[in-house]
Amino acid sequence: xxxxxxxxxxxxxxxRGPAIADGTDVYVLTREVGETSDLSSEELxxxxxxxxxxxxxxxxxxxxxxxxxxxxx
Numbered sequence: 001x002x003x004x005x006x007x008x009x010x011x012x013x014x015x016r017g018p019a020i021a022d023g024t025d026v027y028v029l030t031r032e033v034g035e036t037s038d039l040s041s042e043e044l045x046x047x048x049x050x051x052x053x054x055x056x057x058x059x060x061x062x063x064x065x066x067x068x069x070x071x072x073x
Contacts, residue, residue: 003048 006015013028020026039047053059060068 005052023073 004015004017004020006013008014
């Protein structure tokens with residue numbers, strides 16, 4: 001899995017960076033008008049590391065995740 005950015009032009013997502021092969025399934029996360037989503041290089045590295053862990057099956061359950069969040073409110 002990799003992360004890339006792009007812009008919608010004429011109803012199609014035009015990505016920046018290397019092309020994605022035809023037929024590749026993708027997730028598209030949009031931001032609302034006025035929202036920013038610029039990640040620092042450190043944040044991007046953390047996100048990519050988390051994706052790699054998930055790809056290897058190193059996961060926690062949703063219930064455990066939400067319990068963790070509640071402890072840090």
